[in-house]
Amino acid sequence: MLKFDHVSKRYPDAGDALLDVSFHLKSGEMAFLTGHSGAGKSTLLKLIAMMELSSRGNILLDGQNLNKVTEKQIPYIRRKLGLIFQDNKLLQDRTVFDNVALPLVVSGYSYQEIGRRVRAALDKVGLLGKEKKYPLTLSGGEQQRVGIARAVINKPRLILADEPTGNLDPVLSAEVMHLLEQFQKVGVTVLIASHDVELLTQMGHRILTLDHGQLKAS
Amino acid sequence: MMKHTTRQTKNTTGSNFSEQMLAYLHIHAHALFSSLGRIIRNAFTSIMTITVMAIAISLASGFYLFIANMQQLTGSIESTNQISLFLKSHVSDHSGKKLVDKIKQNAKVGEVILITKEQALKEFKAYSGFGDALDVLEKNPLPTVIQVLPKSSLDNIQAVESLMMAFNQLPQVDFAQLDMQWIQRLQSIMQIMQRGVFVLTLLLGFAVIVITGNSIRLELQNRQDEVLVAKLVGATHSFIQRPFLYTGFWLGLLSGMIAWLLVTVILLVLQGPIEKLSILYDGSFDISYFGFFDVISLLSLSSFLGVLGAWIVLHYQLQKIKPN
Numbered sequence: 001m002l003k004f005d006h007v008s009k010r011y012p013d014a015g016d017a018l019l020d021v022s023f024h025l026k027s028g029e030m031a032f033l034t035g036h037s038g039a040g041k042s043t044l045l046k047l048i049a050m051m052e053l054s055s056r057g058n059i060l061l062d063g064q065n066l067n068k069v070t071e072k073q074i075p076y077i078r079r080k081l082g083l084i085f086q087d088n089k090l091l092q093d094r095t096v097f098d099n100v101a102l103p104l105v106v107s108g109y110s111y112q113e114i115g116r117r118v119r120a121a122l123d124k125v126g127l128l129g130k131e132k133k134y135p136l137t138l139s140g141g142e143q144q145r146v147g148i149a150r151a152v153i154n155k156p157r158l159i160l161a162d163e164p165t166g167n168l169d170p171v172l173s174a175e176v177m178h179l180l181e182q183f184q185k186v187g188v189t190v191l192i193a194s195h196d197v198e199l200l201t202q203m204g205h206r207i208l209t210l211d212h213g214q215l216k217a218s
Numbered sequence: 219m220m221k222h223t224t225r226q227t228k229n230t231t232g233s234n235f236s237e238q239m240l241a242y243l244h245i246h247a248h249a250l251f252s253s254l255g256r257i258i259r260n261a262f263t264s265i266m267t268i269t270v271m272a273i274a275i276s277l278a279s280g281f282y283l284f285i286a287n288m289q290q291l292t293g294s295i296e297s298t299n300q301i302s303l304f305l306k307s308h309v310s311d312h313s314g315k316k317l318v319d320k321i322k323q324n325a326k327v328g329e330v331i332l333i334t335k336e337q338a339l340k341e342f343k344a345y346s347g348f349g350d351a352l353d354v355l356e357k358n359p360l361p362t363v364i365q366v367l368p369k370s371s372l373d374n375i376q377a378v379e380s381l382m383m384a385f386n387q388l389p390q391v392d393f394a395q396l397d398m399q400w401i402q403r404l405q406s407i408m409q410i411m412q413r414g415v416f417v418l419t420l421l422l423g424f425a426v427i428v429i430t431g432n433s434i435r436l437e438l439q440n441r442q443d444e445v446l447v448a449k450l451v452g453a454t455h456s457f458i459q460r461p462f463l464y465t466g467f468w469l470g471l472l473s474g475m476i477a478w479l480l481v482t483v484i485l486l487v488l489q490g491p492i493e494k495l496s497i498l499y500d501g502s503f504d505i506s507y508f509g510f511f512d513v514i515s516l517l518s519l520s521s522f523l524g525v526l527g528a529w530i531v532l533h534y535q536l537q538k539i540k541p542n
Binding site for chain 2: 049051072075076077078079081083089091102103105106107108109110111150154
């Protein structure tokens with residue numbers, strides 16, 4: 001599903017963020033990406049989401065080499081992904097419904113289909129009935145779950161989460177992690193960047209550890 | 219790759235072509251009305267922008283109308299490339315008629331009209347406003363005039379001028395005058411003005427593009443988060459720029475409509491004085507307002523300029539908004 005083949009990323013003014021990283025994530029696998037801050041976790045996720053391009057090496061997503069993707073094709077790559085952010089990146093002036101619906105709206109789904117799927121996604125994250133609320137009126141945990149609903153609504157093959165529990169207390173963090181685990185159980189590949197080592201080891205999934213841009217253990 | 223992803227999108231939508239078309243129209247309709255809603259919600263900013271644009275457009279279209287009206291005015295007297303022969307005062311109406319017959323035999327002459335002393339006096343009394351003053355005079359001071367219209371085939375000024383010189387040699391003629399000269403002067407002035415209005419219109423059109431572009435740039439700045447998130451969830455370039463293009467369209471259309479209103483109000487204000495002036499010139503002049511096609515072209519042009527301004531800014535600015 002996702003294959004890193006000797007991937008390096010060098011920033012002109014900050015040096016190597018990733019150095020010769022290779023790993024393979026099988027379809028339906030769940031893995032954690034950990035390491036000290038600045039180790040390159042976010043950079044690795046950005047390369048997959050095509051927010052950055054690798055300096056060397058190849059990244060294969062679903063058999064497709066991301067180095068060979070043109071600017072115009074990037075949106076279609078991103079539609080295969082579900083992105084979850086630490087700051088959840090919800091639009092504060094839009095309702096929960098509109099936030100969750102956005103990936104479907106940009107992909108040109110019909111209104112009936114959007115309504116059906118948004119309710120299903122909100123049901124999955126336990127927020128059914130909050131469609132008309134605005135993100136700011138929700139708790140931090142609920143906001144993150146709206147973010148998750150938005151990430152999964154497109155039925156992505158791969159979910160990428162960058163510190164999804166970074167702003168949450170331990171109880172909520174565990175809740176969010178277990179929610180993401182639910183998607184893995186139905187066959188979605190999940191890659192979560194987190195430095196919450198205690199929680200990660202409890203969950204017993206594969207752990208990729210980055211140290212100064214290099215992959216230490218996988 | 220593209221084929222692969224589009225096919226996949228179609229499969230996951232599970233909808234047929236007509237449903238997709240419907241969804242596509244929905245997206246357009248949504249962008250169309252949401253951008254209008256945004257303009258209305260930001261009423262203060264929108265009104266300022268639209269007012270400035272409307273003034274620019276009304277200046278351009280006002281000048282255009284002015285030229286059109288002037289052309290109508292000069293157009294109506296264009297046919298008078300006529301020669302006026304003022305006969306010597308001792309020449310009687312009778313010998314004037316004889317002269318008319320003689321002139322008519324000239325191959326270069328089309329139409330000949332005799333204005334007798336009495337006719338001239340009557341017309342002069344009617345239009346000059348000096349009616350009472352003329353009654354005081356014992357004798358009619360006006361000469362007999364023969365108006366000669368050269369054949370229409372005689373269209374170059376040298377030929378008409380030589381014809382005038384020939385008439386000037388006739389013993390009965392006091393002097394001959396060519397009416398075309400001042401019209402030609404007027405027409406060259408009109409040409410200069412037309413050129414000037416053209417240049418001015420280009421400048422004002424450019425101003426409309428810049429004003430729209432600037433307000434789109436500001437809106438893009440305000441909605442940067444939204445653009446960013448849309449990009450991250452897989453929105454294409456055209457999806458993101460669509461509502462902004464519609465904003466440009468609305469700004470252009472609304473300012474075009476207000477410009478139309480402004481020019482019409484200005485013309486209504488000017489109508490009274492112009493009618494008075496028109497009466498002094500035989501009442502042959504009516505103000506021409508915007509016709510149906512003028513309005514359609516005005517509105518489509520202003521909308522087009524709005525979209526163009528938005529498009530230029532989006533082309534350069536949207537690239538800069540990158541997720542990181």
